[in-house]
Each structure stands twice: as structure tokens, then as C-alpha cells.
Amino acid sequence: MTRKADFNAEEWASVVSAPLYAGLRMISADRGGTLRESLALGRVYQEGRAAHGHGELLDELMNSPPSMDPAHLSEAGDRIADVVTERIRDAMRILEAKATPQEIDAYKRFVMTVAQEVAGAHKEGGFLGIGGKPVSDAENQALDEISTALGSPPAS
Numbered sequence: 001m002t003r004k005a006d007f008n009a010e011e012w013a014s015v016v017s018a019p020l021y022a023g024l025r026m027i028s029a030d031r032g033g034t035l036r037e038s039l040a041l042g043r044v045y046q047e048g049r050a051a052h053g054h055g056e057l058l059d060e061l062m063n064s065p066p067s068m069d070p071a072h073l074s075e076a077g078d079r080i081a082d083v084v085t086e087r088i089r090d091a092m093r094i095l096e097a098k099a100t101p102q103e104i105d106a107y108k109r110f111v112m113t114v115a116q117e118v119a120g121a122h123k124e125g126g127f128l129g130i131g132g133k134p135v136s137d138a139e140n141q142a143l144d145e146i147s148t149a150l151g152s153p154p155a156s
């Protein structure tokens with residue numbers, strides 16, 4: 001079992017912040033729905049904290065507040081997709097060196113859950129809530145980017 005104590009501060013910060021970056025990537029993928037998508041991001045974390053038993057690594061991750069450097073994001077500008085991909089890949093490299101395959105799969109599922117929940121929080125297009133797509137083409141592209149950055153899909 002992998003625990004927070006198995007990581008140095010920088011490694012842990014990377015592992016903890018990657019799901020948040022995935023959510024932010026989804027929020028930035030398309031205009032509109034920012035409030036609903038932000039609330040969905042918070043809800044995923046809240047539900048994750050309430051449902052302990054994911055494994056020690058994810059339980060500790062849920063209890064560690066994610067953080068990010070706003071200056072780093074503002075410098076990224078239009079390159080937010082690149083920054084998010086870099087952050088997720090860094091987290092995966094760290095986990096692959098320290099975590100079990102089951103913990104890595106659980107982490108991948110959590111990151112994708114964050115991204116999918118945020119993507120589905122607001123219909124894109126349509127008029128006054130009528131019509132529109134649950135997930136826009138830009139959000140689908142962002143989901144693909146996140147999935148690629150995570151590497152091979154979870155085993156189960």
C-alpha cells in the first residue's frame with residue numbers, strides 16, 4: 001500500500017493537483033457553464049471524501065487539499081492544454097515509480113471521473129437550456145487529451 005509518506009512534498013503536490021488540473025482543463029475547453037462546471041468539480045471531491053475506502057492512497061489524496069500556482073496558469077494562456085497534459089504526465093510518472101498497479105488504476109479512474117463530471121455539468125449550445133449537447137466537441141477533445149496523458153486505461 002502506498003501512502004502520502006512515501007512521497008516528498010513536491011511529488012505529493014503533483015499527484016494531488018493533477019485531478020484538479022484535469023477539471024480546469026474541462027472548464028477551459030468551452031465557453032459557458034463555468035459556474036456549473038466549477039460546482040461539479042467541487043462535488044466530485046466532496047463525494048470522494050464522503051466515500052472512503054478507495055484505498056489508502058486515494059483516501060489520503062481526498063483529504064489533501066489540491067493547490068495550483070495561479071501564476072503558472074495565467075502564464076500558460078492559450079497553452080492550458082499543454083500545462084494540464086504536463087501535470088498529469090508528471091503525476092503518472094511519480095505514481096508508476098511508487099504505487100501499485102491497482103492504486104494507479106484507481107487514480108486514473110478518479111482523474112477521468114473528475115473530467116467527465118465537469119464536462120457533463122453544462123449542456124453546450126442550444127437556447128435557454130433547450131437542445132445542445134451534453135458534451136461539446138471541444139470537451140471531447142479535452143477528455144481525449146486527458147485520457148492520453150494518463151496512459152493505458154485501467155485494467156478493470
